[in-house]
Amino acid sequence: MQEGGRDPPSYRPSCLQTREEVKLPARLKGNSLQASEAKLAYLFLMPATLFLCAFMFFPIFRVIQSSFYATDKLGGLSHFAGLENYVTLFKQSTFRMILFQSVYWTVLAVAIKTLFGLILASLLNVEYRGRRFARTLIVIPWASSAPISAILWIWVYHSEFGLLNHSLRALGITQNPPIWLGTPGLVFYSVIWVDIWLGIPFMTLVFLAGMQAVSVDLYEAANVEGANALQKYYHITVPGIRDVLLIATLLSTLWTFNDFNTIYVMTRGGPVNSTHIIITYLYMTTFERLRWGQGAVMAVITLIILSFCAWIYSRLYFRKGD
Amino acid sequence: MLSRGRVGRGFVIFITIVLIFFLLFPFFVTISTMLKPAREIYATPPYWIPKGLALYNFVNMWKFHPFAQYFTTSAIVAFSTTALTTLLCVPAAYALARFRFKGKKIFFFAFLAIQMFSPIVVIISLFKIMVFLQLLNTYFGLILANTVFALSFCTWMLSGYFKTIPLDIEEAALIDGCSRLQTIQRIMIPISAPGVATVLIYSFILAWNDLIFALAFTTSVNKTPVTLGIQNFVGRFYSQWDYLTCAAFLATIPVVVMFLFIERQLVTGIAGGAVKG
Numbered sequence: 098m099q100e101g102g103r104d105p106p107s108y109r110p111s112c113l114q115t116r117e118e119v120k121l122p123a124r125l126k127g128n129s130l131q132a133s134e135a136k137l138a139y140l141f142l143m144p145a146t147l148f149l150c151a152f153m154f155f156p157i158f159r160v161i162q163s164s165f166y167a168t169d170k171l172g173g174l175s176h177f178a179g180l181e182n183y184v185t186l187f188k189q190s191t192f193r194m195i196l197f198q199s200v201y202w203t204v205l206a207v208a209i210k211t212l213f214g215l216i217l218a219s220l221l222n223v224e225y226r227g228r229r230f231a232r233t234l235i236v237i238p239w240a241s242s243a244p245i246s247a248i249l250w251i252w253v254y255h256s257e258f259g260l261l262n263h264s265l266r267a268l269g270i271t272q273n274p275p276i277w278l279g280t281p282g283l284v285f286y287s288v289i290w291v292d293i294w295l296g297i298p299f300m301t302l303v304f305l306a307g308m309q310a311v312s313v314d315l316y317e318a319a320n321v322e323g324a325n326a327l328q329k330y331y332h333i334t335v336p337g338i339r340d341v342l343l344i345a346t347l348l349s350t351l352w353t354f355n356d357f358n359t360i361y362v363m364t365r366g367g368p369v370n371s372t373h374i375i376i377t378y379l380y381m382t383t384f385e386r387l388r389w390g391q392g393a394v395m396a397v398i399t400l401i402i403l404s405f406c407a408w409i410y411s412r413l414y415f416r417k418g419d
Numbered sequence: 420m421l422s423r424g425r426v427g428r429g430f431v432i433f434i435t436i437v438l439i440f441f442l443l444f445p446f447f448v449t450i451s452t453m454l455k456p457a458r459e460i461y462a463t464p465p466y467w468i469p470k471g472l473a474l475y476n477f478v479n480m481w482k483f484h485p486f487a488q489y490f491t492t493s494a495i496v497a498f499s500t501t502a503l504t505t506l507l508c509v510p511a512a513y514a515l516a517r518f519r520f521k522g523k524k525i526f527f528f529a530f531l532a533i534q535m536f537s538p539i540v541v542i543i544s545l546f547k548i549m550v551f552l553q554l555l556n557t558y559f560g561l562i563l564a565n566t567v568f569a570l571s572f573c574t575w576m577l578s579g580y581f582k583t584i585p586l587d588i589e590e591a592a593l594i595d596g597c598s599r600l601q602t603i604q605r606i607m608i609p610i611s612a613p614g615v616a617t618v619l620i621y622s623f624i625l626a627w628n629d630l631i632f633a634l635a636f637t638t639s640v641n642k643t644p645v646t647l648g649i650q651n652f653v654g655r656f657y658s659q660w661d662y663l664t665c666a667a668f669l670a671t672i673p674v675v676v677m678f679l680f681i682e683r684q685l686v687t688g689i690a691g692g693a694v695k696g
Contacts, residue, residue, distance in 0.1 A: 134518050134519070134520070135518065135519075135520035135521060137514070137518065137599065138514040138518035138519075138520040138523075139514075139520065140510075141510035141511060141513055141514035141518075142510070142511050142514045142515075142526060144506075144507050144510065144511070145507040145508060145510070145511035145570060145574060146511070146526075148507055148566070148567070148570065149529075149533065149567065149570065149571065152541075152545065152548070152563060152564070152566075152567040153533060153536075153541060153567050153571075155544070155548075156541035156543075156544035156545050156548065157536075157540065157541055157544070159544035159547070160540065160541060160543055160544045163543070163544070172543070172546070172547055216438075217435075217438060220431050220434060220435045220438070221435070223427075223428060223431045225428055225431070225432055227432075231435050231436075231439060233679060234439050234442075234443060235439060235442060236678070236679060236682050237442070237443060237446065237675060238442055238443075239678070239682075240674065240675040240678035240679060240682070241446075241671045241674065241675050242627065242628040242646060242670060242671055242674055243628060243630075244628065244630035244646040244647075244649075244650075245628075245645075245646060245649060245667045245670055245671055246445065246671075248649060248650060248652075248653060248663065248667065249445045249446075249448070249449055249664070249667055250445055251653060252448065252449075252452065252660050252663070252664070253444065253445050253448050257463060258460065258461055258462075258463070258465050258660075259448075259465070260447075260448045260451065260465055260467065261444070261448070263464055263465045263466070266464070294442065294445075297442065298442075299686075302682065302686045303686055303689070303690050306686050306687065306690060307690070341690055344689075344690050345690065348689065351535055351537075355537035355539065357537070357538075357539055357630075357631055358630055358631070361630070361631075361634075362630070362650065376537065376539050379539055380539060380542070380631075380635075383542075383543055384546075384635060389543065392543050393543055396539070396540050396541070396542075396543055399537070399539065399540050400536070400540050403535050403536055403537065403540065404532065404535075406535060407531065407532040407535040407536075408532075410531070410535065411528055411531050411532070414531065
């Protein structure tokens with residue numbers, strides 16, 4: 098566990114010291130606190146569970162149901178339509194393009210986030226004064242509010258008054274910096290960069306935590322054996338953070354796939370759907386074009402993808418400990 | 420890996436500084452812009468250091484736009500979400516951490532899975548529920564929706580924290596005649612203060628940063644949170660970047676500060692077994 102973390106606190110009220118000589122009442126013997134207290138457990142879980150049933154599971158059930166129904170403009174279910182919504186949606190070339198685009202968006206963004214995360218974590222894993230401060234600064238993009246950061250990026254990218262293009266000119270990188278949000282083909286990459294930017298801190302921190310959990314002994318042994326830095330990296334660090342790498346990439350995949358804020362704030366999916374992913378297209382289809390049935394179909398598709406990821410995550414999470 | 424020698428370390432520090440500058444670029448831009456008078460913001464070519472300090476941007480932003488209203492809404496929604504989430508998640512987390520009962524695995528998996536779902540999956544049906552319950556354009560509607568998404572993660576996180584606290588502390592209290600509720604109140608919650616704080620802050624930030632529920636469930640100005648209100652500054656033909664950057668700065672500072680307190684907890688909580696090594 099690194100610095101502080103969540104080691105069990107040592108605080109214990111003095112009046113509550115466990116005394117050896119105290120005879121435990123029968124009901125407290127053994128693993129008493131975990132004994133058959135099912136009733137109390139259900140009572141404790143009930144409020145949260147009821148709440149989630151009403152506002153999570155019921156809505157999920159309804160959205161699956163309505164994907165099989167024809168709907169009116171207000172979203173009311175009019176009659177059972179079987180797979181009609183699915184068929185109409187998959188017949189649209191726009192939708193198929195957006196589905197493909199979502200995959201491209203996710204894969205590209207996660208790959209770059211992972212790369213940046215690994216680089217930054219390796220850099221922060223070196224000891225020097227001010228390292229903690231550097232770490233704190235790196236957290237900031239993650240800590241700030243995503244919808245607000247996205248809107249700030251519009252201003253950063255501004256072709257005329259934006260300081261990004263100004264800096265590119267001033268540093269002599271290019272005298273004709275691109276119009277980031279106005280060039281078809283480039284917009285997608287300008288927007289995906291903002292998503293990547295938001296995701297880098299998380300990757301960095303998780304990788305760093307993983308690297309710091311790798312035993313120092315291994316490195317010392319390697320030093321004795323005369324291994325060089327690269328060998329140590331490949332044979333100790335990389336295998337050491339394999340699990341962390343898996344979990345972080347998986348979670349990042351989920352979040353990237355679900356990144357509504359960046360796209361909606363920056364481009365609303367335009368120009369001509371070139372920055373839509375399934376999540377934003379779902380929102381537009383439902384709330385702006387009022388095609389509720391098709392929106393529901395997209396929600397179901399998303400749900401299937403997310404459930405699959407959740408399943409893998411739980412497998413990974415439970416593999417160690419717990 | 421690059422730690423060898425003074426040169427290596429110097430190189431590492433240099434690259435780190437460059438990358439940090441790169442990552443914080445938008446915030447430098449924001450600070451530069453919010454301090455400039457309008458005519459300097461729209462100067463060509465642009466420049467970094469403001470010539471005149473325009474702190475009146477903050478005053479005007481406050482005066483000419485309903486920002487007090489936006490901030491109030493955000494605060495009400497975020498604080499209430501925090502309260503509701505905590506109320507629901509503490510007992511649930513305790514049960515998951517301490518009791519043995521049938522179906523525990525299912526509960527575990529459900530809480531884990533739900534935190535993966537995005538609001539967008541349920542937003543269509545949630546919207547209809549809000550219509551049915553007449554909760555559109557109400558604080559309560561936003562609070563409910565945000566709580567749904569804060570709840571599962573907080574329960575998960577807190578139950579993990581509870582588990583790290585040794586059983587015998589609680590047993591001792593039970594032997595001394597505390598009831599179960601008293602034990603939770605007087606022993607578990609005080610000892611788990613860092614865990615509980617994480618939950619409080621996490622749900623606050625989640626609600627404060629929400630855009631999608633506000634977008635879908637509110638239309639009136641006096642139920643608009645900052646994240647949505649700020650979007651109005653960017654128009655098709657005319658944008659007010661001076662006011663926008665001021666508002667963005669004010670809306671971001673509190674969450675950044677709070678986040679820095681819980682960031683370590685979040686990382687260990689999320690990465691779970693893998694970091695415990």
